[in-house]
Amino acid sequence: MTDKIAGPALADWIRDFIAGQVATSPENSLADGSGERAFDQPLVGFSAGDDPLYQEYRRHIGDFFWTPAQAHALAFPDDPAPASELTVISWILPQTQATKDENAGQNIYCSRRWAAVRLFGEKFNALLRRELAQALCDRGVPACAPMLLPQWKMEISPAYNFASTWSERHAAHTAGLGTFGLCDGLITPLGKAMRVGSVIVRARLEPTARPYADHHAYCLFFSHGTCGKCIPRCPVGALSEKGHDKNKCSRHVRVAGKEHNQREFGLEIEGCGLCQVAVPCASHIPAPEEGL
Ligand code: SF4
Numbered sequence: 001m002t003d004k005i006a007g008p009a010l011a012d013w014i015r016d017f018i019a020g021q022v023a024t025s026p027e028n029s030l031a032d033g034s035g036e037r038a039f040d041q042p043l044v045g046f047s048a049g050d051d052p053l054y055q056e057y058r059r060h061i062g063d064f065f066w067t068p069a070q071a072h073a074l075a076f077p078d079d080p081a082p083a084s085e086l087t088v089i090s091w092i093l094p095q096t097q098a099t100k101d102e103n104a105g106q107n108i109y110c111s112r113r114w115a116a117v118r119l120f121g122e123k124f125n126a127l128l129r130r131e132l133a134q135a136l137c138d139r140g141v142p143a144c145a146p147m148l149l150p151q152w153k154m155e156i157s158p159a160y161n162f163a164s165t166w167s168e169r170h171a172a173h174t175a176g177l178g179t180f181g182l183c184d185g186l187i188t189p190l191g192k193a194m195r196v197g198s199v200i201v202r203a204r205l206e207p208t209a210r211p212y213a214d215h216h217a218y219c220l221f222f223s224h225g226t227c228g229k230c231i232p233r234c235p236v237g238a239l240s241e242k243g244h245d246k247n248k249c250s251r252h253v254r255v256a257g258k259e260h261n262q263r264e265f266g267l268e269i270e271g272c273g274l275c276q277v278a279v280p281c282a283s284h285i286p287a288p289e290e291g292l
């Protein structure tokens, strides 16, 4: 054990680490030789490992869904920790304006920049998860990235169809970073055109306040009965006033979108994200008048 940090100093160190990686890592890149970054500066939030929302997700989504204590125990089977000793660190990596503008001009498939972020930006996000967890472990604070655990997998939820053993968006919601929209995207203060990540640390950090009581609070469709502007953005009719048809969306994103990105850009990656841009919630929490 070396250089163990505690309390507010650890929270500041974590925020600085994430912001520093986003600002300086050569991996935060579109990998096209332009030097253009994949992501702008992040938002960071913390949620308590024993926040009751994690049990609630498990009840709603399915028994396969991990609580922070279960994920931590998978990473450290010889030294599991009670939920009360854990904190989930979540971050939001916002798309750049150039990427959002480019994808806003698309009508069927995503743009080159969007596909590059999905591939190379997400590789950076995985590296950020790994390096933050390792840096904490190096300082004597056990930490793991649930998405990088070999046991992480996709599952089918009886209530929600496609799901997985850990959800970055649900962790971010718990950490006060956003609420869900009609299209299922997480609307954050930096908008819903973003990627999200998390690491679980065995340290008690002050949880970030949740400035909402409802999981749909920032979506104008749910809060004001207006907007719905993501509905016509979807090229395959996967969005409606009833919500998000995950089967239709998945076919477009994972099959047609993947073929398109390979054929047009030489990038082996799925993608779409048309409903995340050219809408009032793309870059911020939308104001009521934006839904009219
Ligand atoms: S575009 Fe409007 S209806 Fe769709 S998620 Fe955003 S705020 Fe909600």
Ligand code: SF4
Pocket (backbone or CB within 6 Å): 183, 233, 234, 235, 236, 237, 238, 239, 244, 248, 249, 250, 252, 253, 272, 273, 274, 275, 276
């Ligand atoms: S990501 Fe899915 S829901 Fe959104 S526009 Fe594309 S296909 Fe439609």
